[in-house]
Amino acid sequence: MALDKFFRRKKPQQTTDSEALPDLWTKCTSCKASVYNRDFEANAYVCPKCNHHQRLGATKRAEVLLDDGSFVQLSGRVTPLDPLGFVDTEPYPERLRRAQAKTGRPDAILTGTGRILGQEVTVAIMDFDFSGGSMGSVVGEEITRAAEHATRTNTPFVLVAASGGARMQESALSLMQMAKTTVALEGLADARLPYISILTDPTTGGVTASFATIADVIIAEPGALIGFAGPRVIQQTIRQNLPDGFQRAEFLLEHGMVDLVTDRRQQREVLGQLLTVLMATRRPQAPSVQLEHGNAMTERGAV
Numbered sequence: 001m002a003l004d005k006f007f008r009r010k011k012p013q014q015t016t017d018s019e020a021l022p023d024l025w026t027k028c029t030s031c032k033a034s035v036y037n038r039d040f041e042a043n044a045y046v047c048p049k050c051n052h053h054q055r056l057g058a059t060k061r062a063e064v065l066l067d068d069g070s071f072v073q074l075s076g077r078v079t080p081l082d083p084l085g086f087v088d089t090e091p092y093p094e095r096l097r098r099a100q101a102k103t104g105r106p107d108a109i110l111t112g113t114g115r116i117l118g119q120e121v122t123v124a125i126m127d128f129d130f131s132g133g134s135m136g137s138v139v140g141e142e143i144t145r146a147a148e149h150a151t152r153t154n155t156p157f158v159l160v161a162a163s164g165g166a167r168m169q170e171s172a173l174s175l176m177q178m179a180k181t182t183v184a185l186e187g188l189a190d191a192r193l194p195y196i197s198i199l200t201d202p203t204t205g206g207v208t209a210s211f212a213t214i215a216d217v218i219i220a221e222p223g224a225l226i227g228f229a230g231p232r233v234i235q236q237t238i239r240q241n242l243p244d245g246f247q248r249a250e251f252l253l254e255h256g257m258v259d260l261v262t263d264r265r266q267q268r269e270v271l272g273q274l275l276t277v278l279m280a281t282r283r284p285q286a287p288s289v290q291l292e293h294g295n296a297m298t299e300r301g302a303v
Contacts, residue, residue, distance in 0.1 A: 133163035179262070
């Protein structure tokens, strides 16, 4: 063999997509450390280096939150429309098709039933991967149906919020979902069924101003951004400097907006304990008793 052929550099062989090595590592969006995917999954997608809670899609969230194999999907039969013929940088239907192809679901919500430490629950999980988890008509409808299902089946309701707020492409139709979902959740209150919300990063806008923050117990993930308007908008409106981190979960816990800040790896256990206590202390409402005093009739409800 000629010496020059021995030292000649070989060209790398071309590989097809099917032959490419799988992506085995995930880079933490906070500390930029590379984490082995299997370790990341075993750690509930929390960075083992800096404890940053990575954002999760709805399917992975259900896997982390619910008992293995217990989830049964309810949502997926309602699809969004474009009644306003909305066009910004592109027509709204095209934006929807791209988000649907990315996530494999019709809109930014996944609802269903499952178990948490053996206890039956109805769940609604918002998907930030779908147009920033924005709340449109389908999101409002699916949350309403899930809350009504919880009332009918006598199960507690757990909602995981992750949203940039109301969907601008649906304008007032999106804002109407704030009232619609709130009314549906009143049915849970009337039935004395627990409603627990988990606020994840981010939870903002009309979602924060409606169903996400009217729960019996409000849990937030560490470091989650939670608020209504952005900090620059608030500063320009009130013309005051705001404290650092004023829209983060820990600050809101100190000031009473949330009840707990709970690490994702402990959420299932904490939820199990809360549901056990809340369901055990739930009492059916006693019928009202009418008392007659002379010609006057009064009504006394149960305390």
